[in-house]
Amino acid sequence: MSERHPFNFPYKPYDIQIDFMNALYRTLSESRIGIFESPTGTGKSLSLICGSLTWLRDEMEAKKERMETLRSKLCNEEVTSEVTERGRDPEWITNYGNVLETKKELNQLIDYEEKVNDFKKRLTEDKEDIYESKRLKVDNDDVKENCTKRTRPTQSVNILKIIYCSRTHSQLGQFINEVNKTDFSSDIRVCVLGSRTNLCINREVNKTDKVGINDKCLDLLDTSKGCHCKHSIDRLSDTILDRPMDIEELVKVGNKLSICPYYSSREAANWAQLIVLPYQSVFHKATRESLNIDLDGNVVIVDEAHNLLDTVAALHSPSLTPKQVASATNQVKLYLDKYRSRTASRNLYHLKQMLFVLERISAYLDKPVTSETIIKSNEFLFATRLDNINMFDLLGYCRDSRLSRKLRGFGTDPSGTGSGFYAVEAFLQSLTSPDTDGRVTMGTDATLRYIVLNPCKYLEDVLTRCRSVVLAGGTMRPADDIAFYANRLRGGETLEFSCGHVIPETHVLPLVLSIGPSGSRNFRFVHDSPLQLLDELARSLLNLFRIVPAGVVVFLPSYAALERARSRWADTGALGRLDALKPAHWEPRTVGVDSTLVAYSASLSDRGGAALFSVVGGKMSEGINFSDDLCRCVVMVGLPYPNAASAALQEKIKYMNEAGLVDGGSQSVSGDLYYHNLCMKAVNQCIGRSIRHRSDYSCIILVDERFNQPKVTNSLPQWIRSRLQTTNSFAETFRAARCFFNRHKAGSS
Secondary structure, eight states, rough: OSSSSSOOOSSSOOOOHHHHHHHHHOOOHHHHHHHEOTTTTSSSHHHHHHHHHHHHHHHHHHHHHHHHHHHHHHHHHHHHHHHHHTTOTTTTHHHHHHHHHHHHHHHHHHHHHHHHHHHHHHHHHHHHHHHHHHHHHHHHHHHHHHHHHHHOOOOOOOOOOOEEESSSSSHHHHHHHHHTTTTGGGTSSSEOOOOHHHHOOHHHHHHTHHHHHHHHHEEEEEEEESOTTTTHHHHHHHHHHHOOOOOOOOOOOHHHHHHHHHHHHHHHHHHHHEEEETTTHHHHHHHHHHOOOOOOOOOOEEGGGHHHHHHHHTTTTOEHHHHHHHHHHHHHHHHHHHHGGSSSHHHHHHHEEEEEEOOHHHHHSSSSSSSSSSEEEEHHHHHHTTSSHHHHHHHHHHHHHHHHHHHHHSSSTTTTSSSSSHHHHHHHHHTSTTSSEEEEETTTTEEEEEEEEEGGGGGGGHHHHHHHEEEEESOOOOOHHHHHHHHHHHOOEEEEEEEOOSSGGEEEEEEEEETTTTOOOOOOOTTOOOOHHHHHHHHHHHHHHHHEEEEEEEEOOOOHHHHHHHHHHHHTTTTHHHHHHHEEEOOOOOOOOOOHHHHHHHHHHHSSEEEEEEETTTTTTSOOOGGGGGOSEEEEEEEEOOTTTTHHHHHHHHHHEEEEEEHHHGGGGHHHHHHHHHHHHHHHEEEEEOOOOTTTOEEEESSSGGGGGGHHHSSSHHHHHTTTEESSSSHHHHHHHHHHHHHHHHHOO
């Protein structure tokens, strides 16, 4: 591949975008795992699209070239075989075998090409039918009748796919919009997948709660009447593949045609070359299998992958409350009372066994707890006297009999989120994991929680079965844990790529503030910092507020630290002085942040400046873009290390230290490094809230002397690390920030 590959980028790409696409192309070509870091505002999504789809297009062309090569090779081999056979040369057997192998591969390629071409022809015909019916406003019943006359042959060809996933449906929608900006939108078949909650158009079904909508749909399909929307699925699926559409547009088209978008998109996925879906659907095995997502030989691209391990751990860490146990117990009892006489002896045995399990868990939850406890899964089973229960057999019965669906009509659910039995099933399923991989905790609220100690094991299917896996994000550092695990599984080096920012060097100024205005040292901020240190922080902010234009976003380590600072400054009068310079707005702990953001924006408009005090790991620290005047300065106060007294965290650190000894010590990710990485990932997310496009500019103040430590500095994003300045006094920091803003003020005037 040439250094400047024609990636069909819709605009003239920056050099860093070309570098990104070249590295991505190489990763896919070499069937490797790649970790790609590209700051927000650098066109990461378009780079992922153009780099990966160019590779896919070239793979399709290579398949055609291979077919022609095999045709030529087959002719030569048949001639050679004929000659050697006449000469009685034993080599003719080998040559004949080569002919058979060549014919087999050629026939597979021809079969693939014919089926794809046949599908494209049908796609064109179906598009004309459906859009003609929409243009002429033909009655839906006529459309149904016309569509059901023609059915699509069963698809039996393996199509090379790129499976793109991100965290939310809104992010997937943005990705589809980016695909539509490129030439690939007209020749690559794209399909977006979602849950019934997002795609169901049957009003009787989609009014059901999120927990029960799947069962409601399946129950309806089991009836003789069925669902009036589940018809002509192949026709809507063809419409989906005609051009990329997001969830909202898919639902709109489904409503207009009265055809189910959920099942149509699943059908379309069989023929799609690019599948777009939330990454929970890829990394949760049961969900992935229910959607028929095939990993083997395909490519998975995970965007916004910085918190992938946390999300995977959360997906496999169910909790169970006393109310849910009581609800499930009541449901099973009522079901038994009604159907006992008609229930087969084997099923009756399993139902009684489930009642026993529920009663033992309920008795365990009734024990008084004064502090958080944490035990191994087997210890929990012994403590509840469930060690002699075959959980695999019991859960198999629940699955095969669809017990959770049958119980929904019995009893009431105090949680209001559907049957408590779903929570019971999920928790029991977690107990079947190896004893070393998780722990059971119970807090003072008497809630049982299963804690995953090794979320990487849930990535194993994806990392080993896929041809290539790409993990991308705006801030991927530190990535030691997932890189180590991927290297161990695949037996090769992970390709790690980190690009700079598109902004000019003069548009960002990262500064370490390690000395306060009073010259105080030991400038370290924690959750319960001394009051004198909070006073020094207030003086630092007062000085900064005088020179920073527009908005300032301040991040503190925790809600406790936020409330402590606010209370102290209110007592000393510093809060009033800060508010006079920039009206202060505070992230709420329990309610949504929309009203706070609206008030913050209003202050910027009315007063020309405002300050937003937020919490690391809170609602403001991720997913919200503070571009331009919304954030001309980010102030990161302290290093937000998690609570080291947490029993669950201590167990995780202990587990990783022990795993490190098994894996060879220094080559693995130790518990201490894991603890450090938790902190720095949170810091990097906060830093990334500003600088959202090429013309943006912002100052980043890192308030803590520990930011000077090499271990901390090396964990910052490359584009911050390369520009980072450390000063010897507060006056130097203040002068550097003032010059930075004066320069931009002069440039804009």
